Amino acid sequence: MNQPIELPKTYNPSEFEDRIYQNWCEKGYFTPDVTNNAEHFSVVIPPPNVTGQLHMGHALDETLQDILVRYKRMQGYNTLWVPGTDHAGIATQIKVEERLRVEEGLTRYDLGREKFLERVWQWKDKYEARITGQLKKLGASCDWTRQRFTFDEGCSKAVREVFVNLYEKGLIYRGNRIINWCPHCITALSDAEVEYSEQSGFFWHIRYPVKGSADEYVEVATTRPETMFGDTAVAVNPNDAEHAHLIGKTLILPMVGREIPVIADEYVEIGFGTGCVKITPAHDPNDFLVGQRHGLPIIKVLNDDATVNAYGGKYEGMDRYEARRALVADLEAEGYLVKTVPHTHNVGTCYRCHTTVEPITSDQWFVKMEPLAKPALEVVRDGRVKFEPERFSKIYINWMENVHDWCISRQLWWGHRIPAFYCRSCGEMTVSRDDITVCPKCGSNKMEQDSDVLDTWFSSALWPFSTLGWPEKTVDLAKYYPTSVLVTGYDIIFFWVARMIFSGLEQTGKEPFHTVFIHGLVRDAQGRKMSKSLGNGIDPLEVIEQYGADALRFALSTGNSPGNDMRFSDEKMEAARNFANKLWNAARFVRMNLTIEKVKLPASSELAAEDRWILSEYNKTVKSVVSALDNFEVGVALSAIYDFTWDIFCDWYIELTKSRLAEKGTGENLAAQNVLCYVLTGILKLLHPFMPFITEEIYQALPHDSQEESIMISSYPSEDQGLDYPVESLQISRVIAAIKAIRMRRNEMNVLPSRKAKVYLETKYPDSFGTATHPFFCRLASASEVIVSDHFTPDIISADDAVQIITDSATVYLPLSDLVDTEKERARLTAEEERLVSEISRVNAKLANESFVAKAPAAVVEAERTKLARYTENLDGVRTALAKLK
RNA sequence: GGAGGUAUAGCUCAGUUGGUUAGAGUGCUUGCUUGACAUGCAAGAGGUCACUGGUUCGAACCCAGUUAUCUCCACCA
Numbered sequence: 018m019n020q021p022i023e024l025p026k027t028y029n030p031s032e033f034e035d036r037i038y039q040n041w042c043e044k045g046y047f048t049p050d051v052t053n054n055a056e057h058f059s060v061v062i063p064p065p066n067v068t069g070q071l072h073m074g075h076a077l078d079e080t081l082q083d084i085l086v087r088y089k090r091m092q093g094y095n096t097l098w099v100p101g102t103d104h105a106g107i108a109t110q111i112k113v114e115e116r117l118r119v120e121e122g123l124t125r126y127d128l129g130r131e132k133f134l135e136r137v138w139q140w141k142d143k144y145e146a147r148i149t150g151q152l153k154k155l156g157a158s159c160d161w162t163r164q165r166f167t168f169d170e171g172c173s174k175a176v177r178e179v180f181v182n183l184y185e186k187g188l189i190y191r192g193n194r195i196i197n198w199c200p201h202c203i204t205a206l207s208d209a210e211v212e213y214s215e216q217s218g219f220f221w222h223i224r225y226p227v228k229g230s231a232d233e234y235v236e237v238a239t240t241r242p243e244t245m246f247g248d249t250a251v252a253v254n255p256n257d258a259e260h261a262h263l264i265g266k267t268l269i270l271p272m273v274g275r276e277i278p279v280i281a282d283e284y285v286e287i288g289f290g291t292g293c294v295k296i297t298p299a300h301d302p303n304d305f306l307v308g309q310r311h312g313l314p315i316i317k318v319l320n321d322d323a324t325v326n327a328y329g330g331k332y333e334g335m336d337r338y339e340a341r342r343a344l345v346a347d348l349e350a351e352g353y354l355v356k357t358v359p360h361t362h363n364v365g366t367c368y369r370c371h372t373t374v375e376p377i378t379s380d381q382w383f384v385k386m387e388p389l390a391k392p393a394l395e396v397v398r399d400g401r402v403k404f405e406p407e408r409f410s411k412i413y414i415n416w417m418e419n420v421h422d423w424c425i426s427r428q429l430w431w432g433h434r435i436p437a438f439y440c441r442s443c444g445e446m447t448v449s450r451d452d453i454t455v456c457p458k459c460g461s462n463k464m465e466q467d468s469d470v471l472d473t474w475f476s477s478a479l480w481p482f483s484t485l486g487w488p489e490k491t492v493d494l495a496k497y498y499p500t501s502v503l504v505t506g507y508d509i510i511f512f513w514v515a516r517m518i519f520s521g522l523e524q525t526g527k528e529p530f531h532t533v534f535i536h537g538l539v540r541d542a543q544g545r546k547m548s549k550s551l552g553n554g555i556d557p558l559e560v561i562e563q564y565g566a567d568a569l570r571f572a573l574s575t576g577n578s579p580g581n582d583m584r585f586s587d588e589k590m591e592a593a594r595n596f597a598n599k600l601w602n603a604a605r606f607v608r609m610n611l612t613i614e615k616v617k618l619p620a621s622s623e624l625a626a627e628d629r630w631i632l633s634e635y636n637k638t639v640k641s642v643v644s645a646l647d648n649f650e651v652g653v654a655l656s657a658i659y660d661f662t663w664d665i666f667c668d669w670y671i672e673l674t675k676s677r678l679a680e681k682g683t684g685e686n687l688a689a690q691n692v693l694c695y696v697l698t699g700i701l702k703l704l705h706p707f708m709p710f711i712t713e714e715i716y717q718a719l720p721h722d723s724q725e726e727s728i729m730i731s732s733y734p735s736e737d738q739g740l741d742y743p744v745e746s747l748q749i750s751r752v753i754a755a756i757k758a759i760r761m762r763r764n765e766m767n768v769l770p771s772r773k774a775k776v777y778l779e780t781k782y783p784d785s786f787g788t789a790t791h792p793f794f795c796r797l798a799s800a801s802e803v804i805v806s807d808h809f810t811p812d813i814i815s816a817d818d819a820v821q822i823i824t825d826s827a828t829v830y831l832p833l834s835d836l837v838d839t840e841k842e843r844a845r846l847t848a849e850e851e852r853l854v855s856e857i858s859r860v861n862a863k864l865a866n867e868s869f870v871a872k873a874p875a876a877v878v879e880a881e882r883t884k885l886a887r888y889t890e891n892l893d894g895v896r897t898a899l900a901k902l903k
Numbered sequence: 904g905g906a907g908g909u910a911u912a913g914c915u916c917a918g919u920u921g922g923u924u925a926g927a928g929u930g931c932u933u934g935c936u937u938g939a940c941a942u943g944c945a946a947g948a949g950g951u952c953a954c955u956g957g958u959u960c961g962a963a964c965c966c967a968g969u970u971a972u973c974u975c976c977a978c979c980a
Contacts, residue, residue, distance in 0.1 A: 028940090028942080060939090088962090213976095213977090213978080232978095237980080240980075284979090285979090286979060286980085289979060291980090293980090294980045295980075301980080303979080303980075304980080408908080411906075411907070412906080412907070412945065415905090415907090415976070416975090418905065419976080472974095507974090507975085508975090537908095544915095544973095575917090576915075576916055576927080576928070577915095577917080578918090579906085581916095582908095582909095583916085584915065586915075587970065588915080588928080588930090589928080589929090591929090594942065595928095595943090597942090598942045598943090599939090599942080601939085601942095603939065605939050606939035609939075610939095644919080648919075652917070653917080653919065659927085660927080667940085668944085759947060761945095761947090763945095764933080764945070764947080765946080767934075769934080770935065771935090771937090797937095852924090860923095866961090868961095869961070871960075872960050872961090873961075877923095880923065881922095882924085886931090
């Protein structure tokens with residue numbers, strides 16, 4: 018890559034993106050030097066699930082990370098970005114089972130645990146490779162030598178270590194509690210894994226006969242009548258006058274015949290529903306608590322697949338909904354059904370398969386959350402972990418304050434086995450870091466490991482330190498932990514971010530990262546969530562193929578502010594691609610005018626005014642880009658680069674250099690070349706974190722320091738006050754304003770650019786309009802000649818000979834009188850007069866306000882005064898012009 | 904029930920601690936084969952910054968309330 022290369026005529030990203038990425042890899046630029054003592058900047062990737070391929074949301078997430086990582090790397094930080102993937106327990110298992118069913122008509126039970134897991138590993142290898150390839154296409158500068166997987170050996174070791182640690186501290190326990198059960202996935206779920214969706218159903222009002230009383234009934238209402246097989250009481254509020262007399266009586270469960278008591282519990286709300294609540298401790302979280310308070314028996318009536326068990330009597334074997342229908346029909350036939358009321362309610366569903374979950378009591382493993390939540394709340398409250406944007410810390414705190422114990426066992430095969438071993442001889446349970454073959458209590462060798470696996474989020478919770486080698490005391494861990502920033506979407510704050518924070522604190526004593534940078538969702542052009550069922554998902558690879566990775570990255574990182582959702586559309590991609598094309602062509606222009614082989618900024622005395630101006634503008638841009646990036650304002654930073662590149666560098670500076678470039682071999686020509694190259698290289702560096710490929714490709718085509726053989730290891734620009742030239746900045750902006758004013762007038766009058774005209778410039782600032790600036794007027798404002806004076810006598814500028822244009826620093830006369838429509842001109846000038854009068858009265862009012870003058874900062878007041886003077890002057894000019902028209 | 908986001912040009916969105924005449928992209932109108940670029944150049948039209956009140960010399964921005972809309976959390980049988 019040392020030889021500058023010519024730039025082809027058209028911007029064709031597919032031609033160089035892969036080549037460049039490969040070169041970076043070969044050079045090892047992504048792998049940091051651990052012996053480098055510079056301050057570290059480290060990031061772990063939110064590991065994509067090996068369930069499939071990356072979608073637009075991932076592309077956004079990876080782009081933002083790569084921008085930060087490349088920025089910090091160029092700034093000289095010892096920078097590490099750890100890549101990897103997540104085994105995604107339940108999600109992956111479902112996918113593999115589904116494929117097994119469709120392709121071979123088999124279930125996982127047909128294959129058996131071992132053979133099934135082999136299939137999952139094959140699946141993992143395939144999709145991990147696919148994801149890795151996509152990350153590379155995107156340009157992600159991760160250190161592939163450190164690639165990890167949540168279920169690899171090291172991570173598995175960390176998982177066991179954490180499990181045993183927590184168990185030994187009493188923070189992991191096993192218990193029979195009510196949990197969310199997915200009858201399709203046949204496993205327990207944590208609270209976070211349940212999604213609620215509104216569904217229409219019914220309230221069935223049912224009469225339960227009172228024992229020993231021929232015509233006395235208690236009426237209860239339920240949305241899930243089939244759970245009555247498991248009722249072990251009916252509760253009323255002890256203060257409910259209407260129902261208090263029932264307390265202590267015995268009821269007979271219809272269709273079942275079992276006797277249950279009426280109990281008193283304040284959980285029942287007086288006046289809501291019928292005032293009597295059937296209590297099913299095995300199938301409702303609230304009823305479970307009531308049951309505990311009253312020592313009620315727990316009768317579980319559903320099997321793991323949500324069919325009714327023997328407690329359902331004649332309904333045994335029926336699916337829950339089938340049983341519900343049959344039971345309701347029978348209740349009605351027997352006269353127990355009072356009424357059926359339509360009712361919409363929120364029903365919990367499995368976040369992976371969307372089957373309605375059943376609350377069920379079950380033996381599961383739990384993490385005790387209260388002691389872990391406390392420090393996790395503190396680090397966010399005291400700012401050791403900062404959310405960016407800040408508002409997400411409220412969401413986090415709210416969740417963490419109300420968190421319940423975490424159910425971590427899953428009845429799946431794909432995942433980390435729970436390291437609990439049961440002795441079949443004496444029944445002893447042993448939890449251990451290493452596999453146990455001999456019972457430590459009785460010495461029996463009949464040991465059996467718990468068949469359950471851990472929640473997939475248990476291993477992701479350890480990701481920031483397990484990937485760096487923990488629990489070993491590795492160099493990486495010492496060097497790069499705690500990590501610097503975590504970049505992720507707001508949708509997994511609870512699943513992942515929260516759990517990483519308390520796990521990191523508990524296991525390592527340190528917060529796992531200092532900043533959580535939250536982004537929103539990528540939606541489709543209509544603002545809908547991209548989803549498989551809608552078929553509106555867009556494949557990042559296809560977009561890259563069509564527009565290039567740089568354009569995709571540009572589109573994803575501009576035009577939206579942190580934490581907000583964004584829409585993705587073809588129009589955005591086109592705009593991004595157009596910008597890349599613009600930059601490409603600007604570079605081609607610079608390249609084709611180049612005779613120098615080394616860039617050196619000329620001494621200030623050799624610089625033209627426009628050179629000093631562009632350097633000042635460039636320096637301002639550097640300043641604002643750096644400050645925006647330091648504040649995670651990625652979009653703001655990028656638009657500053659965009660505006661500078663297009664509106665200032667291309668539209669003005671390049672145009673202003675053309676006359677000098679045409680004269681080869683002069684000192685002026687060399688100065689222009691050097692400044693063009695200097696500023697263009699600066700643009701490339703500023704832009705590199707956002708658009709790594711095109712910037713590298715162009716960089717290689719320009720002269721550059723051999724110490725900085727690749728732009729990605731070059732140093733990021735920093736503010737340089739030596740580049741500020743306030744005087745020339747002002748002068749050139751006057752010239753630009755005059756050129757714009759002339760263009761505007763000519764355009765209004767429909768004068769073709771080909772028709773040249775003399776430009777008479779009457780100005781108090783002749784220094785700003787020196788002869789060196791005259792070619793600018795010729796080239797950009799169709800001037801044939803420029804005459805500058807501080808005052809033109811009427812014989813030079815006669816009243817009917819010229820169009821008059823008033824700018825803030827000059828009055829311009831254009832001899833185009835034959836083109837002037839006097840009426841239109843008068844209307845225009847009158848409108849201008851009105852505008853100025855109104856502005857002047859506004860400013861006057863402001864300045865007449867004593868408290869404004871007294872309280873506003875002096876600079877603001879001064880600015881108003883200047884404005885007033887300028888307006889007044891302009892108004893004079895306009896009125897003079899109007900007078901001349903008559 | 905609780906919490907939060909959003910409301911700015913026809914459309915999609917920026918607007919950094921309150922301070923010139925509120926910006927960009929796109930679309931629209933007009934003109935241009937300008938020696939890098941028509942994926943372009945030049946010019947233009949287009950806004951009651953949702954509404955009401957308050958704070959302030961000064962509000963798109965801060966505060967309170969209202970309306971609309973989206974999201975998250977909790978979830979009464």
